[in-house]
Amino acid sequence: MARKKIVVAYSGGLDTSVMVKWLSEKYDAEIITVTGDLGQKAELENLEEKARKTGASKSYIADLKSEFMEEYVWKALKAGALYEGDYPLATAIGRPLLAKLMVDVAIKENADIVAHGCTGKGNDQVRFEVGIQTLAPDLQVLAPLREWEFKSREQEIDYAIEHSIPVSVTKESPYSIDENLWGTAIECGILEDTTEAPPEDAYQITKSPIQAKDEPETVTLTFEKGIPTAIEGNKYSAVELITYLNAIGAEHGIGRIDMIENRVVGIKSREVYEAPGASILLKAHHEMEKLTLDKDTFRYKQNVSNQISNMIYDGQWFTPLFDSLMKFVDSTQDVVSGEITVQLYKGNITVLSRKSPFSLYNEELATYGTADTFQHRDSEGFINIYGLPYKTITKVRNQNQMGKPENALG
Numbered sequence: 001m002a003r004k005k006i007v008v009a010y011s012g013g014l015d016t017s018v019m020v021k022w023l024s025e026k027y028d029a030e031i032i033t034v035t036g037d038l039g040q041k042a043e044l045e046n047l048e049e050k051a052r053k054t055g056a057s058k059s060y061i062a063d064l065k066s067e068f069m070e071e072y073v074w075k076a077l078k079a080g081a082l083y084e085g086d087y088p089l090a091t092a093i094g095r096p097l098l099a100k101l102m103v104d105v106a107i108k109e110n111a112d113i114v115a116h117g118c119t120g121k122g123n124d125q126v127r128f129e130v131g132i133q134t135l136a137p138d139l140q141v142l143a144p145l146r147e148w149e150f151k152s153r154e155q156e157i158d159y160a161i162e163h164s165i166p167v168s169v170t171k172e173s174p175y176s177i178d179e180n181l182w183g184t185a186i187e188c189g190i191l192e193d194t195t196e197a198p199p200e201d202a203y204q205i206t207k208s209p210i211q212a213k214d215e216p217e218t219v220t221l222t223f224e225k226g227i228p229t230a231i232e233g234n235k236y237s238a239v240e241l242i243t244y245l246n247a248i249g250a251e252h253g254i255g256r257i258d259m260i261e262n263r264v265v266g267i268k269s270r271e272v273y274e275a276p277g278a279s280i281l282l283k284a285h286h287e288m289e290k291l292t293l294d295k296d297t298f299r300y301k302q303n304v305s306n307q308i309s310n311m312i313y314d315g316q317w318f319t320p321l322f323d324s325l326m327k328f329v330d331s332t333q334d335v336v337s338g339e340i341t342v343q344l345y346k347g348n349i350t351v352l353s354r355k356s357p358f359s360l361y362n363e364e365l366a367t368y369g370t371a372d373t374f375q376h377r378d379s380e381g382f383i384n385i386y387g388l389p390y391k392t393i394t395k396v397r398n399q400n401q402m403g404k405p406e407n408a409l410g
């Protein structure tokens with residue numbers, strides 16, 4: 001019988017390196033490593049060689065940056081996805097694409113097992129496995145970190161040395177970091193103490209707002225149907241655009257997020273994120289919608305946005321409901337086109353100007369000046385009818401000597 005083939009999601013870090021060896025021994029299997037490039041700065045150059053030295057027979061490194069931005073991030077942006085009001089969901093958006101990559105390679109290589117290096121208490125295991133189950137229901141998934149014998153990093157390092165696995169000898173960061181073009185997540189170490197502010201060394205890409213440039217800078221973004229396409233009038237690809245905004249935002253201390261969040265498995269965790277480009281784009285996009293969406297659509301979309309954020313967080317990207325909700329979102333974006341200028345200064349993003357051919361803002365209606373065309377008298381009848389149910393309620397309560405509603409003053 002042919003040896004089993006296992007496709008392993010591989011970063012080159014300690015966990016996944018040890019995993020390659022551990023799986024090949026435990027399952028007597030041929031290991032194929034897969035790495036997706038979503039714009040993380042961790043080096044990818046020597047990764048193939050490193051994987052081979054660790055015992056892999058073959059390794060794939062896929063440049064997924066454009067696909068990530070165009071097929072994943074832009075959807076989340078159009079939806080206005082922010083988990084629990086704060087987290088732009090960078091890691092969560094990347095997982096379904098990485099799950100798809102693993103499935104694609106497994107099919108190509110005719111492998112019947114895939115493995116990932118997520119722990120048993122995080123969200124990423126859920127996102128990977130639900131994604132894989134949906135895309136390839138017959139594929140077996142292994143999560144060695146949930147079951148192997150190692151209880152600490154030291155034990156993993158001992159195993160690596162014993163098996164001549166090349167692990168980086170540089171001093172390990174006390175933090176666990178996951179990075180892609182949409183943002184960076186930083187966990188562990190001192191960050192686990194909710195009473196401690198994140199030390200400066202926890203931040204990987206942004207300058208502290210206190211140390212940021214003393215001069216504000218403006219950025220003018222062009223949106224076409226909910227997607228940013230140009231900066232200062234010059235067209236850029238999605239990858240170029242986010243790379244530029246991350247760099248300029250980082251200089252101004254933009255996009256630092258420190259939050260307590262609810263994980264899928266029920267744990268509350270303290271998370272620190274850096275997402276300068278995402279913060280700028282989410283704010284700018286939201287502002288474009290304020291200008292161009294009608295009141296009912298804008299209000300309704302807030303609920304959809306919240307639902308989509310939860311679904312992305314919970315690993316439900318490849319689901320019928322997600323697709324349906326995204327169709328709704330897309331149908332709202334035809335008018336989300338125009339230009340917006342924001343100012344970046346010491347961690348703040350301030351909107352300076354917005355315009356759109358679809359702007360519903362009508363100065364003649366809004367003005368308090370002499371150009372006013374709004375029919376003030378119309379409001380009287382409108383309010384009489386609008387307030388009618390409440391007037392009726394109070395009358396009935398009075399007849400029954402029930403007193404005023406609890407929250408009424410006096």
Ligand code: ARG
Pocket residue numbers: 089090091092123124176177178185187271
């Ligand atoms: N809490 C974030 C999320 O669930 C970040 C996860 C970071 N993942 C990691 N493997 N370090 O999306």
